[in-house]
Amino acid sequence: MALRRGFKSEAERIARRVRAELGMSAGHSVTPEVLAKLLGIEVRAGDELIHPQRFAELEQIQPGAFSACTFRPSADRIVVVYNPRSPKSRRRSDLAHELAHVLLDHELSRVEKLGAATFLSCDAIQEEEAAWLSGCLLLPRPLLLAEVRSGLSAKDIATRCGVSEGMARYRLNVTGVLRQNQALQKKSPFPG
């Protein structure tokens, strides 16, 4: 499924606005917990709310199925709950993803079932939009470009920014940063 026309620029605008409000420059990764605070959103580990054993059971039913979800217990309260079993890098992107849904004003409309649990999620297009915006927040293009130019690999970037290597690789590709850097290196006899 393709993102609607203009969405990518809109996502960049939102990410820029967020960074400005946090007093950050364009080349910095937004920390989801800090962004949540700015937005007045509560972030809770799932095992603060239900028994940790339930997450172990869920993992057995469908490995990796539960990442995080957003609840709106009342009109003025938003709570993001994450899977306490996820590694930190995964948690970071899961939280950024949930916050992206909020920033984009997405509605929770689709009912999903996971084992005995029922919860609401967004439709496929909104999922894609949240994935894109969370990428802009965590790994902005200027940051990727600077890191790649200083010779860092996707793995190095992942470690430095606290995200998974898969996510770093994905962003390097979709932002065109890898291509841009390769083209530059071809042109110049002095790489870097």
Ligand SMILES: [Zn+2]
């Ligand atoms: Zn989502």
